[in-house]
Amino acid sequence: MPDGIVKLKKGEGRVLKSGGMWVFDNEIDAITGDFEDGDIVEVHDFDGYYMGVGFINRKSKITVRIMSRKKGQEIDEQFIEKRVRNAIEYREKTVDMSSCRIIFGEADFLPGIVVDKFSDVLVVESLALGIDRFKLIIIDKIKMVLKEMNINIRGVYERSDAKVRTLEGMERMKGFIGEEFDTKVEIIENGIKYFVDVQDGQKTGFFLDQKYNRAAIKPMCKGAKVLDCFTHTGSFALNAGMGGAKSVLGVDASELGIAQARENAEVNGLSDVVKFECADVFELLPQLENDGEKFDLIILDPPAFTKSRNSIKNAVKGYKEINLRAMKLINDGGFLATCSCSHFMDTELFTKTIAEAARNVHKRLRQIEFRTQAPDHPILWSADESLYLKFYIFQVCDEM
Missing domain, CATH: 3.30.750.80 (RNA methyltransferase domain (HRMD) like)
Structure with missing residues (x-):
C-alpha cells in the first residue's frame, strides 16, 4: 500500500480533476509519510478527498504521475x-x-x-x-x-x-x-522495406507515428517532381517513389540518416528515382528558389522546433520560414504536406502560422486533409501532451 500522501492546495489540481495524470510541484500543499522518490503515494485534494494513486519524484516538476484513480488499487x-x-x-x-x-x-x-x-x-x-x-x-x-x-x-x-x-x-x-x-532491424511499412538502426537512430530508431500520413501522400505523387525535407531515413521520399513520382529529392542534415536513406532506397529498387542530399533545409530552400527550381509536391517533416513554452516564438518563426519558402517553390496547383511534432505548437497556432506564410507569398491553400499521429500513438482526451503531431496536406494555388 502507498506509504505517503500528497495533499493539494485549495483550488489546484486542475489537470488531474479534468482527467489528466500529472500533479505539478506548485500544486502541492503538503507531502507526508515515509517513502522514497519513485514510491507509490496517494493524492488527496485540500479537503482530504481521494484523487488517485501514483509514483512520486520530488526532483521533478511533475511530482506525481497517476497510475490509477481507484481507491485501494495495488500497483503490482x-x-x-x-x-x-x-x-x-x-x-x-x-x-x-x-x-x-x-x-x-x-x-x-x-x-x-x-x-x-x-x-x-x-x-x-x-x-x-x-x-x-x-x-x-x-x-x-x-x-x-x-x-x-x-x-x-x-x-x-x-x-x-x-x-x-x-x-x-x-x-x-x-x-x-x-x-x-x-541492432540493424528490417521492417516493412506500407509495403516498403526499411532498415531501422535501433542503437544509434533518432529516438527509438524510426518514426512510426507518421505511418498512415506517409501513405496519404501517394495519390499526389504519380509523375510528380517531389522534395522531401527533413527526410530522416527517407520514409516520405520512398513512399513518393512507390507512388510513381518522376523524381524525388530527400534532404536531411544528418549524414547517418542520409546514409541509411540511400540504403533503404536501394533495397526497394528506387535508387534511380529517389535521391538524397545532406544539407541544412533552411539554407537549401532559398538556394533552390534562386536556382529557379520548382516542385509538384513538397513534404515538410521537421523535428520539434520547441520542447518548451519558453521557445515558442522562435519555433513559430522557424515553421513560418520553411512553409513560406516551400510554397514559393511549388508549381501552381501543386501540393504541400506539412507537419509539426511539437506538443507546444498546438493545432490553432500551427494553422495560424501556415496561413500567415501563405498570405505573405500570395498563395491560396486548399486543404485536402488534416491528420494526426497513427492510432498506435493514441490521443487521450484530457492528457493534452498525448496530442502532438499535426499533419496537413494542401493544394497550393497562385492568387486569382
Missing part, C-alpha cells in the same frame, strides 16, 4: 499485466502490428514509458523514475502477451538516453536488456 505485477494486455488488444484492433508503438505512456495509462516494436525487436524508452522500477516487468508482460498471439520477440534494446531523464534526477541509459542481437 497483476496491475501491470492488465495495463499491457489492454494496450496490445487495442493495437490488435486498430493498427498493423508488424511494427508499431506498443506502449505510449500516459495514453496507455503507464505514464513515462514508451515501447516500440520493430518486427521482432522491442525498443524501450523510460523517462520517469517511478515507471523505471516497473520497466522489466512491463517488458516481460509485453513478451508474454505477444507470445500468446504467436508473436515472438528476439531482443530488447533500451533507448532511455533522452535529456529529459536528467530532469527526473536519472542517468541517461542505452544498451541491451537481455541477450545482444543485431
